[in-house]
Amino acid sequence: MAPRCEIFSQGEEIVTGQTVDSNAAWLSQQLIAAGFELTRHTAVGDHLEALVGLLIEISERADCCICTGGLGPTGDDLTAEAVAEAFGAPLEFDAEAMDQVESIFKLWNRPMPAVNRKQAYFPSGAVRIDNKWGTAPGFTVNHNGCQFYFLPGVPSEMKKMFQAGVFPQLQESFSLSPLKKVTFRTFGLGESAIQERIESIVFPEMVTVSFRAGLPEVELKLWFPPEQDQQEIEVLSSAIASALGNQLISVSDGFGPPKGIVEVVSELLTEKSHKVALLETVSSGLLASWCVTRPWLLESRVIPSSELLNRDFELEGCSETERALSLAKLVRQKSGADYGLVQLWSFDPSLLKEKRRSMELVTALSTCDGETHHITKVGGSLDRKQNIAAASLLNLLRFHLGTAY
Amino acid sequence: MAPRCEIFSQGEEIVTGQTVDSNAAWLSQQLIAAGFELTRHTAVGDHLEALVGLLIEISERADCCICTGGLGPTGDDLTAEAVAEAFGAPLEFDAEAMDQVESIFKLWNRPMPAVNRKQAYFPSGAVRIDNKWGTAPGFTVNHNGCQFYFLPGVPSEMKKMFQAGVFPQLQESFSLSPLKKVTFRTFGLGESAIQERIESIVFPEMVTVSFRAGLPEVELKLWFPPEQDQQEIEVLSSAIASALGNQLISVSDGFGPPKGIVEVVSELLTEKSHKVALLETVSSGLLASWCVTRPWLLESRVIPSSELLNRDFELEGCSETERALSLAKLVRQKSGADYGLVQLWSFDPSLLKEKRRSMELVTALSTCDGETHHITKVGGSLDRKQNIAAASLLNLLRFHLGTAY
Numbered sequence: 031m032a033p034r035c036e037i038f039s040q041g042e043e044i045v046t047g048q049t050v051d052s053n054a055a056w057l058s059q060q061l062i063a064a065g066f067e068l069t070r071h072t073a074v075g076d077h078l079e080a081l082v083g084l085l086i087e088i089s090e091r092a093d094c095c096i097c098t099g100g101l102g103p104t105g106d107d108l109t110a111e112a113v114a115e116a117f118g119a120p121l122e123f124d125a126e127a128m129d130q131v132e133s134i135f136k137l138w139n140r141p142m143p144a145v146n147r148k149q150a151y152f153p154s155g156a157v158r159i160d161n162k163w164g165t166a167p168g169f170t171v172n173h174n175g176c177q178f179y180f181l182p183g184v185p186s187e188m189k190k191m192f193q194a195g196v197f198p199q200l201q202e203s204f205s206l207s208p209l210k211k212v213t214f215r216t217f218g219l220g221e222s223a224i225q226e227r228i229e230s231i232v233f234p235e236m237v238t239v240s241f242r243a244g245l246p247e248v249e250l251k252l253w254f255p256p257e258q259d260q261q262e263i264e265v266l267s268s269a270i271a272s273a274l275g276n277q278l279i280s281v282s283d284g285f286g287p288p289k290g291i292v293e294v295v296s297e298l299l300t301e302k303s304h305k306v307a308l309l310e311t312v313s314s315g316l317l318a319s320w321c322v323t324r325p326w327l328l329e330s331r332v333i334p335s336s337e338l339l340n341r342d343f344e345l346e347g348c349s350e351t352e353r354a355l356s357l358a359k360l361v362r363q364k365s366g367a368d369y370g371l372v373q374l375w376s377f378d379p380s381l382l383k384e385k386r387r388s389m390e391l392v393t394a395l396s397t398c399d400g401e402t403h404h405i406t407k408v409g410g411s412l413d414r415k416q417n418i419a420a421a422s423l424l425n426l427l428r429f430h431l432g433t434a435y
Numbered sequence: 436m437a438p439r440c441e442i443f444s445q446g447e448e449i450v451t452g453q454t455v456d457s458n459a460a461w462l463s464q465q466l467i468a469a470g471f472e473l474t475r476h477t478a479v480g481d482h483l484e485a486l487v488g489l490l491i492e493i494s495e496r497a498d499c500c501i502c503t504g505g506l507g508p509t510g511d512d513l514t515a516e517a518v519a520e521a522f523g524a525p526l527e528f529d530a531e532a533m534d535q536v537e538s539i540f541k542l543w544n545r546p547m548p549a550v551n552r553k554q555a556y557f558p559s560g561a562v563r564i565d566n567k568w569g570t571a572p573g574f575t576v577n578h579n580g581c582q583f584y585f586l587p588g589v590p591s592e593m594k595k596m597f598q599a600g601v602f603p604q605l606q607e608s609f610s611l612s613p614l615k616k617v618t619f620r621t622f623g624l625g626e627s628a629i630q631e632r633i634e635s636i637v638f639p640e641m642v643t644v645s646f647r648a649g650l651p652e653v654e655l656k657l658w659f660p661p662e663q664d665q666q667e668i669e670v671l672s673s674a675i676a677s678a679l680g681n682q683l684i685s686v687s688d689g690f691g692p693p694k695g696i697v698e699v700v701s702e703l704l705t706e707k708s709h710k711v712a713l714l715e716t717v718s719s720g721l722l723a724s725w726c727v728t729r730p731w732l733l734e735s736r737v738i739p740s741s742e743l744l745n746r747d748f749e750l751e752g753c754s755e756t757e758r759a760l761s762l763a764k765l766v767r768q769k770s771g772a773d774y775g776l777v778q779l780w781s782f783d784p785s786l787l788k789e790k791r792r793s794m795e796l797v798t799a800l801s802t803c804d805g806e807t808h809h810i811t812k813v814g815g816s817l818d819r820k821q822n823i824a825a826a827s828l829l830n831l832l833r834f835h836l837g838t839a840y
Contacts, residue, residue, distance in 0.1 A: 045473050047463030048645055050455060054478075058452030068450050069485065073459075073476040080474065240453055251453075308737075314727035315720025318737040322719035322821055323784050329743055332713075332723040332735035379728050416727055 033093035035066040039073040040099035065206035081112035089174035099183030101166035103145040117173040119153035159195040163187045207256035214250040215279045215288040227273045246421035298431040299326040307365035309372040313420035328367045336377040350392045358396035370396035438498035440471040444478040445504035470611030486517035494579035504588030506571035508550040522578040524558035564600040568592045612661035619655040620684045620693040632678045651826035703836040704731040712770035714777040718825035733772045741782040763801035775801035
């Protein structure tokens with residue numbers, strides 16, 4: 031049985047909704063991957079009585095608890111005091127912690143306010159967790175057989191302290207069997223379309239399948255029990271990869287995220303030192319903005335209206351497709367890039383704004399070997415249409431450069 | 436005393452961290468604004484025993500609870516069953532609810548799967564909350580003096596059902612005194628700079644001040660007790676507005692968010708039917724992407740390198756500022772727009788990528804009356820630099836068009 035873990039977030043800004051609690055989600059992902067069962071998230075404000083009650087409750091339910099927030103220097107920061115009261119462990123001064131807080135202020139070249147002295151007091155029996163990235167050291171205590179870890183609420187500090195100070199301790203203190211995970215990143219398929227594609231594949235019994243629909247990409251995640259045979263995982267993974275076909279952008283079998291479409295195309299372009307010139311319409315600069323600092327982006331033009339297009343380019347052909355192909359060629363030739371990548375549509379703004387109406391995108395690519403194109407239908411919100419349009423441009427180039435991930 | 440309210444989120448995807456629980460934050464904001472005290476958020480997975488225990492716990496602590504998730508048709512969706520068990524209220528079939536679910540499938544032109552019949556069973560004594568936007572009707576029950584509202588977890592459905600079906604009931608069932616709120620949206624000042632600017636202003640005793648640092652804008656929020664004198668609020672608000680000066684973009688004294696910089700500039704431009712041509716460097720198309728469907732955006736060019744800039748434009752002047760001013764003029768004249776808006780920098784990619792290094796942006800505006808410019812220093816992550824660069828372009832135009840909000 032996996033040990034049971036809870037997440038406890040402290041702070042008025044969480045419980046009043048001023049801040050979305052992304053710490054809880056991030057920590058849960060790390061802990062599930064490490065082999066814990068995640069049973070509950072709780073958030074309360076800065077009230078001593080509520081904190082004390084909750085700490086006792088959790089100690090009775092869970093084997094492990096990660097707590098964030100409430101370690102700052104001000105009167106609202108009550109975590110250490112609440113732990114002291116809940117677990118009958120009076121606060122004690124930790125001279126080494128005081129040195130660490132003082133040295134952070136020295137590093138910042140600022141005098142330490144007197145209130146920060148508070149951050150060096152921990153409940154008796156607690157073990158300090160060093161914070162090299164901010165002023166609030168954390169600590170860990172055990173009560174009722176539940177191991178508590180207290181970390182600051184600032185996400186960047188919390189994450190670094192978890193990785194450096196908590197994660198290694200968890201692996202020592204608990205008998206953990208980490209799950210195995212494979213993630214497939216796709217573009218051009220919705221969740222139900224992915225489900226249809228993989229319908230005929232037989233999955234081992236204990237696999238959990240989940241989806242993460244981002245914009246513009248959708249991820250398919252498989253979680254395997256720790257004892258799952260590695261070769262079986264590989265056979266299944268390649269069956270899924272075949273089923274996803276060209277729509278598969280990348281696969282990750284570690285716990286890091288798989289590469290996105292910008293990264294995949296960048297690697298292929300950088301290998302060849304090739305340059306790209308873009309002409310964006312519906313995406314309105316969104317693709318160029320994703321590619322900031324990418325050395326292969328030679329230039330991009332945003333053309334919001336057909337009037338401007340007709341003024342600046344003499345396009346041949348009567349169909350949208352013919353016009354897109356000739357435009358791609360012009361963009362490539364004018365810019366001197368290796369690839370010209372353009373997108374045309376009907377230039378009817380109402381189609382973009384109305385959620386219920388879908389629109390057709392004609393994407394065209396020009397290379398020294400000739401032109402190619404792709405037609406995509408896209409519906410939904412303006413945001414969705416803009417994101418799909420941007421990714422469709424890059425996706426045509428990905429097809430051309432080689433679809434192997 | 437304000438009634439105490441809790442948020443309860445159900446679902447494996449929340450507790451395992453696959454989904455960040457933004458529902459809880461959104462609901463908390465609505466409820467605080469309505470006059471509730473928010474005391475706790477809890478999330479658990481799809482386990483009957485955990486759900487039953489939690490429902491009983493909450494009924495003993497709170498006056499009101501909004502629950503999301505677990506109303507779908509599959510075996511994982513256990514909310515109605517858990518309520519039936521926890522509150523001793525066996526499930527009963529609701530023929531009207533069944534009609535509603537069926538009519539949604541008719542609207543979608545799809546046959547209703549048999550499993551969806553489950554969504555028409557509610558605990559005895561529950562009152563249905565209609566869902567016109569999806570298949571899962573909600574319901575409300577009272578237990579131990581706590582009024583529970585159960586809504587689906589899909590954010591778009593949940594929000595519409597809350598506004599149409601729950602909010603009016605809350606106002607009838609509870610004696611609420613909504614807080615008064617004023618929000619100031621700023622660009623170009625960090626939290627500590629805002630604090631310095633308003634330091635000498637005397638605030639009434641019971642005002643709560645909070646910040647929301649977005650990219651690229653920062654919001655300052657004031658919450659007043661319900662009984663606060665309206666004139667006092669207005670006097671304080673105008674003192675703050677003066678202190679924030681040109682950096683104030685907009686103010687909202689309702690519960691909607693204040694207008695962002697794109698909206699403010701759009702209104703000023705649309706009034707005059709003026710057109711803008713952009714040349715982006717550091718922002719790399721981000722500003723154009725924010726302005727999709729805005730009729731005043733004539734065109735935008737993204738120029739990532741100094742080579743391309745020198746190839747395409749003959750710029751006069753030796754300083755960066757002189758070059759930016761002449762470029763703005765060229766962009767305006769070539770495009771035929773009313774305003775030419777450009778930004779130059781040193782074109783050193785390492786400055787963009789390194790968090791610890793800051794960079795200088797020279798933003799220039801050309802109008803029929805001449806040219807003007809602005810110099811901004813910006814540090815931090817690539818994302819921050821790109822966002823500040825995009826907003827700085829628009830901000831120079833905002834200054835020119837009139838800074839009154």
